[in-house]
Structure formats: C-alpha cells, structure tokens
Amino acid sequence: MALLKVSFLQMSKRCLQQHGGVCWKLGSKLSVHTPPKMPPCDFTPERYESLPYNQILEIRKQNFSPQMSTYFQKPLLLHQGYMQWLFDYEGKRYLDLFSGIVTVSVGHCHPRVTTAAQNQFGRLWHTSPVFLHPAIHEYAEKLTALLPEPLKVVYFTNSGSEANDLAMMMARSHSQNVDIISFRGAYHGASPSTLGLTSVGAFKPRTTTGSNCQTTMCPDVFRGPWGGSQCRDSLVQTIRKCSCAPGCCEANSQYIEQFKNTLHTVVAKEIAGFFAEPIQGVNGVVQYPKGFLKEAFQLVRERGGVCIADEVQTGFGRLGTHFWGFQSHGVLPDIVTMAKGIANGFPMSAVVTTPEIAKSLTKSMNFFNTFSGNPIAGVIASAVLDAIKEDGLQENSQETGSYLLLKLAKLQNEFEIIGDVRGKGLMIGVEMVQDQESRQPLPLKEMNLIHEECKDMGLLLGRGGLFSQTFRIAPPMCITKEEADFAVEVFHSVLRRHMEKRAKEKF
CATH class of the missing domain: 3.90.1150.10 (Aspartate Aminotransferase, domain 1)
Structure with a gap:
C-alpha cells in the first residue's frame, strides 16, 4: 500500500x-x-x-x-x-x-456603414425594380466586378434561403432537368424548397419539402470513413494518418467514388445541378479533400447539370486567401449565392449567374422581387465592400x-x-x-x-x-x-x- x-x-x-x-x-x-x-x-x-x-x-x-x-x-x-x-x-x-x-x-x-445607412434613410427608403435608383445599380457593378467571367448577371433577394430557392429554379430552367444533389450535413436554407437541399436532421420537418433533391456523402476527412494527414486546404490537418504518396489523396478518391455512386443510383441520367458550400458552416466548418470539388463539378457537368456555390458564409473575404470560397478550390461555378455578410446584417442576399443561364430563367418565368431595388440595401452593401477593401x-x-x-x-x-x-x-x-x-x-x-x-x-x-x-x-x-x-x-x-x-x- x-x-x-x-x-x-x-x-x-x-x-x-x-x-x-x-x-x-x-x-x-x-x-x-x-x-x-x-x-x-x-x-x-x-x-x-x-x-x-x-x-x-x-x-x-x-x-x-x-x-x-x-x-x-x-x-x-x-x-x-x-x-x-x-x-x-x-x-x-x-x-x-x-x-x-x-x-x-x-x-x-461599423462607422462607414452606419453613416452610409443614416444618410440614405434621410433621403429615400424604398423604391422597387420598376424604378431606377443609382445605389443598387452602382452596387451591382461593384459586386460583379469581384467575380470572374462569365458570372456577371445579378439578382437581388432578401435571405440566403431565398437566394438558394432562386438558384434551384435557375438550375432546373437551364438544364430542363429536375434532380439536384447536395451534401449530407449541408445547410442551404429553411424554406419549403431549400429544406430539400438542407441535410441536417434538426432542421428537417415531418411534412413534405423540396422534391427531387438527393444527398450524397459529405467528404468529411475527420469524421467520415476516410481521411488523412494532408487532405485539406488548411494550415492544420487531421490527427488521422495516411500513407498517401505526394499529390495523391486516397480519401479524395474514395469520396469521389461515393459521389459517382450517387450519380449512378439515386438520380436520373441527366441532372439539374449540384449545390456545395466551399466549407460547410452549420455542420461545423467541415472541409473537403483538396481537389474534390473540381472532380465533382466535372462529373455534374457531364450529366447536364450546373454547379452552384453557396457563399452565404464563406464569401466576402472571410477565408482570407480568396474573396470567394470557390476560388480556393480552383473551380468556376455556374451560379453563386450569397447573403449574411453581404450587408453586415441588413437583410439582403444575391444570386449571380451567367447571361446564358439568366436567359433560360427569363424564358421559364418572370422573376420579380419587390425589395430587389432597395436603395438602403444598395448603399449598405456598397459601404461593406468599401470597408472590406479600405480596412484590409x-x-x-x-x-x-x-x-x-x-x-x-x-x-x-x-x-x-x-x-x-x-x-x-x-x-x-x-x-x-x-x-x-x-x-x-x-x-x-x-x-x-x-x-x-x-x-x-x-x-x-x-x-x-x-x-x-x-x-x-x-x-x-x-x-x-x-x-x-x-x-x-x-x-x-x-x-x-x-x-x-x-x-x-x-x-
């Protein structure tokens, strides 16, 4: 003892x-x-x-x-x-x-944003898209200048859910297909349509939600079945070990096979599109293996679908290395949705797409949003872009x-x-x-x-x-x-x- x-x-x-x-x-x-x-x-x-x-x-x-x-x-x-x-x-x-x-x-x-909003509140609160006002037009030009060609047509909306709703409609109108794929663990909104894309159990209702939305395995290199010590685009890697040769990621190959399996089994031969957050937010900042989105985008396009980057949480410089999250993956989406940080908390969102996809939507429907020409939104969002640049x-x-x-x-x-x-x-x-x-x-x-x-x-x-x-x-x-x-x-x-x-x- x-x-x-x-x-x-x-x-x-x-x-x-x-x-x-x-x-x-x-x-x-x-x-x-x-x-x-x-x-x-x-x-x-x-x-x-x-x-x-x-x-x-x-x-x-x-x-x-x-x-x-x-x-x-x-x-x-x-x-x-x-x-x-x-x-x-x-x-x-x-x-x-x-x-x-x-x-x-x-x-x-933020003083710059607050002053811009206060000044505009004293001039004009609201018009609508049937009238012209410089604020929202100036902002449209500034915003699209930050996106690569051919992403130059912008639709203004009020929330991330609404932006993703519209992106779903764009994908289906342009492709003339209906099936849309998203990751398990994804959060793309809580409207009746976007709940079909959202794959977090706590947000799923018992009632019917967005149809023809299918989920695929999230390539989570920490919690998923495959992962290693050099998988993700981050200064910090997982504690999991791997024997991958330089330039080769076995986990990425396994997750791509799962993505292919989804394409072969649960959707039609031709699909409407694929939604992906560059980094999953609600699911706990989940990062995918390097190169995954590039391969996935190619597979989607081979099936006739368009690729949608949900930048609601990752956009506007938050990831540091790039202004948009998709840029860190070396991909060019067909549609980009954004909200949240776009106006520093003011209720605003946007969808940016190509002229070709915009024409397809025009043939399919007459899109209208009462608040998309709002002067307050344009002034605030513009001041946010200025603050991001001037404050570094x-x-x-x-x-x-x-x-x-x-x-x-x-x-x-x-x-x-x-x-x-x-x-x-x-x-x-x-x-x-x-x-x-x-x-x-x-x-x-x-x-x-x-x-x-x-x-x-x-x-x-x-x-x-x-x-x-x-x-x-x-x-x-x-x-x-x-x-x-x-x-x-x-x-x-x-x-x-x-x-x-x-x-x-x-x-």
Missing part, C-alpha cells in the same frame, strides 16, 4: 509538471485560476432603458415560435454592439466570435485567422477532448470529442457547460455539427491578434477547469 501511495504521488508530480500544474487524469485539487484580462475597448455603450429582462422572456414565451431556441441557461439580452464587441443590457462586454451566425462581416455598427479585412482574415487557428491547434496536444481544429481565415471549427482515439462527439451536457463558462468570461462562441459538438468561430473580420490571444486564453482556462472537474469526479 505504501509503495502504491509513493508511485501515485510520483505520477501526480510528473503529470503536474508536464501540464503546467494541472493533471487531467489523476484528479488533482482544483487550481486557482486568474481570469484572462479582456483587451481594452474605446467604446462606451448607452445605458439600457428598454423592456425589463423578465418581460422580454415572457414576450418570447407567449409570442414567439416555441422552436426559437436561445443559447445559454440564462439567455443573453444584447443591447449594443461596436465592431468586434457586444454589450448586454447590464453593460457587460463580450468578444463576439460568431458574428450573429457568420453575418457581421466588417464589424457591429480580407488580409486581416488571412493573417489573424491563421494566427488564431494555429494557437487553437496547439491546444489539441493538451486536451484529449479536442478532436479536430480546422478552417481557413476567420472561419474556424473546433470539434470536441470524448477522446481523440474514438472521435466520438463530446456529450451535449459537457458542450453546454464549456459554452456557458466561455460566455461568463466574456467570450461568445458559435455551435455546429450534427451533434452540436463543434465550436464555430467566425468573428467580425476586424478582430485583432490581441483579441485572438484573449479568446484562446479564455478557451484554455475554461477547458482546464472542465478537465479538473472531470478528473475530480472520476477519482
């Missing part, structure tokens, strides 16, 4: 030395943690003078959809925002790493995003519950697991606790994945390295606490 006690103490001492005073497996006493210091912010929010918190909760309970869920045990009541910061009704400040679900691209209440936000996404990604990746060596760190630019996923060997999702209870504690320390993270097992990180693109350091310090501190509690309960 004495020998066992000495051995245990020796092991504990060694473990404490190796992990900076924290032993994850032997159940040491909880250490005293100093909370990370929040970086300064030169903005002071106004005093909150609106509805009391409890009254808002009651209104939500009585008048909102019961499916409208919120983060956290005590839902966060936000009051103001400034760039990468949010303030609640009590004046507490939070670093926003989720941007209102990957929507606030250039920063909350695409470059910052690359530099600060890479910095943050690599710092998060280092935590994998310390915490067994971090299974994968992935992404590009300022679109990052941290997938949590029970252990790295099994790659089984971390239980929801533990995810919720970690999520909640990060919030309590001033850090707001997103959630994603089929089991809500991935923390999604997509802050406003103005975030700095100092703030990235703070985010990693908070995450590290919360994980230390969590692992200490876990070890204590175990022993």
Whole structure:
C-alpha cells in the first residue's frame, strides 16, 4: 500500500509538471485560476432603458415560435454592439466570435456603414425594380466586378434561403432537368424548397419539402470513413494518418467514388445541378479533400447539370486567401449565392449567374422581387465592400485567422477532448470529442457547460455539427491578434477547469 501511495504521488508530480500544474487524469485539487484580462475597448455603450429582462422572456414565451431556441441557461439580452464587441443590457462586454451566425462581416455598427445607412434613410427608403435608383445599380457593378467571367448577371433577394430557392429554379430552367444533389450535413436554407437541399436532421420537418433533391456523402476527412494527414486546404490537418504518396489523396478518391455512386443510383441520367458550400458552416466548418470539388463539378457537368456555390458564409473575404470560397478550390461555378455578410446584417442576399443561364430563367418565368431595388440595401452593401477593401479585412482574415487557428491547434496536444481544429481565415471549427482515439462527439451536457463558462468570461462562441459538438468561430473580420490571444486564453482556462472537474469526479 505504501509503495502504491509513493508511485501515485510520483505520477501526480510528473503529470503536474508536464501540464503546467494541472493533471487531467489523476484528479488533482482544483487550481486557482486568474481570469484572462479582456483587451481594452474605446467604446462606451448607452445605458439600457428598454423592456425589463423578465418581460422580454415572457414576450418570447407567449409570442414567439416555441422552436426559437436561445443559447445559454440564462439567455443573453444584447443591447449594443461596436465592431468586434457586444454589450448586454447590464453593460457587460463580450468578444463576439460568431458574428450573429457568420453575418457581421466588417464589424457591429461599423462607422462607414452606419453613416452610409443614416444618410440614405434621410433621403429615400424604398423604391422597387420598376424604378431606377443609382445605389443598387452602382452596387451591382461593384459586386460583379469581384467575380470572374462569365458570372456577371445579378439578382437581388432578401435571405440566403431565398437566394438558394432562386438558384434551384435557375438550375432546373437551364438544364430542363429536375434532380439536384447536395451534401449530407449541408445547410442551404429553411424554406419549403431549400429544406430539400438542407441535410441536417434538426432542421428537417415531418411534412413534405423540396422534391427531387438527393444527398450524397459529405467528404468529411475527420469524421467520415476516410481521411488523412494532408487532405485539406488548411494550415492544420487531421490527427488521422495516411500513407498517401505526394499529390495523391486516397480519401479524395474514395469520396469521389461515393459521389459517382450517387450519380449512378439515386438520380436520373441527366441532372439539374449540384449545390456545395466551399466549407460547410452549420455542420461545423467541415472541409473537403483538396481537389474534390473540381472532380465533382466535372462529373455534374457531364450529366447536364450546373454547379452552384453557396457563399452565404464563406464569401466576402472571410477565408482570407480568396474573396470567394470557390476560388480556393480552383473551380468556376455556374451560379453563386450569397447573403449574411453581404450587408453586415441588413437583410439582403444575391444570386449571380451567367447571361446564358439568366436567359433560360427569363424564358421559364418572370422573376420579380419587390425589395430587389432597395436603395438602403444598395448603399449598405456598397459601404461593406468599401470597408472590406479600405480596412484590409480580407488580409486581416488571412493573417489573424491563421494566427488564431494555429494557437487553437496547439491546444489539441493538451486536451484529449479536442478532436479536430480546422478552417481557413476567420472561419474556424473546433470539434470536441470524448477522446481523440474514438472521435466520438463530446456529450451535449459537457458542450453546454464549456459554452456557458466561455460566455461568463466574456467570450461568445458559435455551435455546429450534427451533434452540436463543434465550436464555430467566425468573428467580425476586424478582430485583432490581441483579441485572438484573449479568446484562446479564455478557451484554455475554461477547458482546464472542465478537465479538473472531470478528473475530480472520476477519482
């Protein structure tokens, strides 16, 4: 017994030395943690003078959809925002790493965008496409200039779902076929039609949704059946090993075979199209093997289909290396859909396609949208493009995003519950697991606790994945390295606490 006690103490001492005073497996006493210091912010929010918190909760309970869920045990009541910061009704400040679900691209209440909107509000709020106004025409020219030929015809809509609805109609009108393919784990909207494309169980209703939509295996190199250590276009690769020769990806070949199998078995000989997010967002920032989309696009076109890039979350410089996510795959889609960051949170979206496909749609239907000529939308979206360029936000996404990604990746060596760190630019996923060997999702209870504690320390993270097992990180693109350091310090501190509690309960 004495020998066992000495051995245990020796092991504990060694473990404490190796992990900076924290032993994850032997159940040491909880250490005293100093909370990370929040970086300064030169903005002071106004005093909150609106509805009391409890009254808002009651209104939500009585008048909102019961499916409208919120983060956290005590839902966060936000009051103001400034760039990468949010303030609640009590004046507490939070670093926003989720941007209102990957929507606030250039920063909350960005001064340039705010001023442009205020000026236009005093002139003219609304016309419609039956009249002309310079704002939306100027924006159409600026937007299409950022896309390669022949993607030069733009349709303005109001949401990502609506944009993808229209893209589905375009694909079917142009191809004269009906079957459309999307990935399992994809999220392309929640309208009756786009729910056929969306393949996340939590969003699937019991009633009939979009017809002739088929899903194919998502080429997920971390959680899928195949994956290796050099598969994806990221500074960080999976912990899975492979024996692939240089320039050859066995996982990619296997997933392409699955894609071919879908084409051979569940759709007609000729198809309408294929939808793909350059990086899956809702599914937890899932990246495909390098070269997959290029091969898949070719296979789709051989079947008469068109290729649609859903840039709702990946566009406008967020991935850093390119302005559009599809460019990082070396492909040229036939249709591009965009929303969210296009107008920094103002409800706007767009579909850009070729003149040829636009002509096909015109023959098929008379498309009209009351709000597609909106002056406010045009002014705000134009100011967003100016801010991205003048503030160097695409470059910052690359530099600060890479910095943050690599710092998060280092935590994998310390915490067994971090299974994968992935992404590009300022679109990052941290997938949590029970252990790295099994790659089984971390239980929801533990995810919720970690999520909640990060919030309590001033850090707001997103959630994603089929089991809500991935923390999604997509802050406003103005975030700095100092703030990235703070985010990693908070995450590290919360994980230390969590692992200490876990070890204590175990022993």
